[in-house]
Amino acid sequence: MEDIFSGIGLAFSPYAIIAVICGVVGGIVVGALPGLSATMAVAILTPLSFGMTPAVSMAMLLGTYVGAVYGGSISAILIRTPGTPAACATIFDGYPMTQRGEAGKALGWAALGSCVGGMIGLFFLVVSAPLITRFALSFSAPEYFGLAIFGLSIIISVSGKHVTRGMISGAAGLLVATIGMDPIQGSTRFIFNSMDLLGGISLISALIGLFAVSEAFNSAETVMRESERIKQIINGLFPLWREIKGHAVLILKSAVIGTFIGALPGAGADIAAFVSYNEARRSSRTPEKFGTGFVDGVIAAETGNNAVTGGAMIPLLTLAIPGDAVTAVLLGALMIHGLKPGPMLMAENRDLVYSFFCSLFVGNLLLLVFGIGGIKVFTKVVALTKRLLVPIILILCVIGAYAVGNNLFDAKLALAFGVLGYLMQKADFPVAPLALAIILGPMAEVALRQSLIMNHGSWSILATRPISLGLLIIAALSIFFSIRQAQKENKKREAMRS
Amino acid sequence: MLRKLSVVLCLFTLLALSAPRAGDFPGKGITIICTAAPGGGSDALARMLAQVAEPIFGQSVVVVNKVGGANAVGLSEGARARPDGYTVTMATVEVVMHPLLGNVPWKVPDVFKPIMLLNSDPGAVTVRADSPWKTLGDFLADAKKRPGEIKIGCTSPGSIWHICAAALEEASGTKYNLVPYPGGAAPAVVDLLGGHVDAVTVSPAEVGPQVEAGQLRILAVMSDKRDEKFTGVPTMKELGFNVSIGTWRSFVVPKATPDAVVKVLHDGFKKALEDPKLVEFARNRGLGLDYRNAADFTRMMGEQEAMFAKIFKAYDLLPK
Missing domain, CATH: 3.40.190.150 (Bordetella uptake gene, domain 1)
Structure with missing residues (x-):
């Protein structure tokens, strides 16, 4: 009990509060800018935090973490640019909402979803970390394969009316994901003797290209013609209590998925966003609305990806194993302060652990404050004429892709993917499945091949492990119903035409 | 005038070309x-x-x-x-x-x-604390009895922790089922904790927290001298295997x-x-x-x- 109070005292000291505020604000900016990631921001801040007390430095780093995971949604919703891979799923419904003049509403829900998702993740971290850890430990390669396939089954649902084309696009994405070093055998694949391709296609370059650059090209077509600015509604932005109640189940479910995926060391916020988006669509009464600017899509993706922050802290505190890339850096930050992450931390520095919880609480609360408070400022971006906005977006895209690894090749790659995305849209090929396959392909491949190695080449391992079997069955059902849904809609369209 | 200027420019060029003196480094x-x-x-x-x-x-x-x-x-x-x-x-x-x-x-x-x-x-051979192998000798003896059965988590071929596992195979004449974890040491350690693999060949630092918490046990390190923190763990060389990799x-x-x-x-x-x-x-x-x-x-x-x-x-x- 004493520890709890001294922990609260540590987290609410003036320095810690200032640190968490600075962290959240900085994190939101970093998250919103394409190419700058939470991992990068936390890694660069870590040596600076050496001189601070552990509580203050972790307040800053945790603030940066939650801020950056949320920040990606802003550019995703407003300019179709994934600030981080985690915000990719937010684009599907967030950007169509902006095109309809509902950017404010989308941003409001993104902020609320992120805050509540983060809070629920934190709740699970506080009350049930050991339990979730045990469940996470039962996950190995076959289970990851099931999870990846469940995530990939969304390909059909994000393809809209073009199911076949969506599958072609997804298959192309899987192929792109194989470029680079073979993750299991170490040999090289499709690199055409280019050193730049040795490490594979940079995920963030591909996402920036497919979504943001291609959209910039699209806008450029009409740039001379119009001054058609979409009028944004900016009143009544805060979601009403009635609406929140209506979405309570969705938020809770997405947060649970996000927390759990966060706790899995092999999967992070990007995968969590896709899986909760897919689950929201699968269980929705109006799945056809997803992808057309349906607020539920934004809520599911944003709640899911921010719940990861709490979840990813779970294995860090119970096993000294990071739950995602950012917590890997946090692990290092704890260690340079002479702390022992893992079970020893809770035993030896209980007050400090409580101060981390409090800082996460404050950080998540600040997301709501800055997220809602900033809507009017953020939406000014889309009030710019396209003549100004399109070049700015293109410059951001190139710089962002370059900044990932200070590698010019990545910037060229983003432009190439931009051309690809643009041509695909012109030919009515959905782009989202390609992006999804690039994100999930490597996980599916590695998990499947590891499973087979573990089981001496026999496929039975996928069916004999209950969690993996369960996930594969859900994935199969999801594919089945998505196809039927698409067929029904196509029939409806045909009936309307004739 | 032009002549003077060209002389000045030549001098500057010479200055620029001359190798920087070490005394000025770093400027x-x-x-x-x-x-x-x-x-x-x-x-x-x-x-x-x-x-x-x-x-x-x-x-x-x-x-x-x-x-x-x-x-x-x-x-x-x-x-x-x-x-x-x-x-x-x-x-x-x-x-x-x-x-x-x-x-x-x-x-x-x-x-x-x-x-x-x-x-x-260095690399190290680490197993679960509740495993039957107390020493590297136990581990190798068991591996000899059932070649290719014991699963070792390591990184992909052509990267360092895989080389450590391969060197263990070669030096001791045993065979394992090497499971590559391209994501690095952490996912391999998790799978060891979860019991999905039997051992890992990552560095002592990467299993340090779990060893201190009593969940894992290091059997041997692949360096010339013992680890500073885990002084009770023998080196491979002490055990008669010329393996020093990291x-x-x-x-x-x-x-x-x-x-x-x-x-x-x-x-x-x-x-x-x-x-x-x-x-x-x-x-x-x-x-x-x-x-x-x-x-x-x-x-x-x-x-x-x-x-x-x-x-x-x-x-x-x-x-x-």
Whole structure:
């Protein structure tokens, strides 16, 4: 009990509060800018935090973490640019909402979803970390394969009316994901003797290209013609209590998925966003609305990806194993302060652990404050004429892709993917499945091949492990119903035409 | 007038062309190329060294992450840098591996001049604390009884922890089911904790917290001397196996860099490496400091090259 109070005292000291505020604000900016990631921001801040007390430095780093995971949604919703891979799923419904003049509403829900998702993740971290850890430990390669396939089954649902084309696009994405070093055998694949391709296609370059650059090209077509600015509604932005109640189940479910995926060391916020988006669509009464600017899509993706922050802290505190890339850096930050992450931390520095919880609480609360408070400022971006906005977006895209690894090749790659995305849209090929396959392909491949190695080449391992079997069955059902849904809609369209 | 001007210009050109005197070095900020992304051990060490070295050199020291191609991009960029000492590359063990695997068109002695070795972390054989194997002897005896059955989690072929597992196989004449974890040590350790694999061959630092918490047990380390923290764990050499492998990090500069400049860099960074703040950081972060001068480091790279070549050949990884 004493520890709890001294922990609260540590987290609410003036320095810690200032640190968490600075962290959240900085994190939101970093998250919103394409190419700058939470991992990068936390890694660069870590040596600076050496001189601070552990509580203050972790307040800053945790603030940066939650801020950056949320920040990606802003550019995703407003300019179709994934600030981080985690915000990719937010684009599907967030950007169509902006095109309809509902950017404010989308941003409001993104902020609320992120805050509540983060809070629920934190709740699970506080009350049930050991339990979730045990469940996470039962996950190995076959289970990851099931999870990846469940995530990939969304390909059909994000393809809209073009199911076949969506599958072609997804298959192309899987192929792109194989470029680079073979993750299991170490040999090289499709690199055409280019050193730049040795490490594979940079995920963030591909996402920036497919979504943001291609959209910039699209806008450029009409740039001379119009001054058609979409009028944004900016009143009544805060979601009403009635609406929140209506979405309570969705938020809770997405947060649970996000927390759990966060706790899995092999999967992070990007995968969590896709899986909760897919689950929201699968269980929705109006799945056809997803992808057309349906607020539920934004809520599911944003709640899911921010719940990861709490979840990813779970294995860090119970096993000294990071739950995602950012917590890997946090692990290092704890260690340079002479702390022992893992079970020893809770035993030896209980007050400090409580101060981390409090800082996460404050950080998540600040997301709501800055997220809602900033809507009017953020939406000014889309009030710019396209003549100004399109070049700015293109410059951001190139710089962002370059900044990932200070590698010019990545910037060229983003432009190439931009051309690809643009041509695909012109030919009515959905782009989202390609992006999804690039994100999930490597996980599916590695998990499947590891499973087979573990089981001496026999496929039975996928069916004999209950969690993996369960996930594969859900994935199969999801594919089945998505196809039927698409067929029904196509029939409806045909009936309307004739 | 024109004549005077041309003389002045010629003099300036001469001045610019003349090699910088070591006494003036460093006259501007130094850049460290880190070939890995922010977040890992290499990046952490580079940033901390930069911070500590700034007052020593009296100039800014900046870390730039040049990421891509499993460190090959950054290494190649470092090799191509202007040979004036202002661009230093943090070369990791991959600097020896990539040329062997045919991933890059250069060889270390042709393009780099080594400054010093900074750190090394050995491999180790780690099992669950509740496993029946109390010693490496138990483990190897069991492995002999059922070849290919015991699962060892390591990284992908052609990377360091896989080489450690392969070296264990070769030195002891046992066979395992090597499960590669391309995501690095952490996912392999998780699967060991979850009981999905039986052992891992990552560094002691990467299993340190779990060993201290009583969940895992290190059977042997693959270094010349025992681990500072886990002094009760024998080395492979003590047990009669000539296996000493691990990952390491070093500073190198382009081949044409003047020796006098290299000496300034060496002296400055050696001082930084001995700074109490850095020593404390490295101990806390679980990074084994391992200073070696250029000559010793060069010899070490030569030995490793020969050993890697043998293992790559056995695993059919050499370019055809």
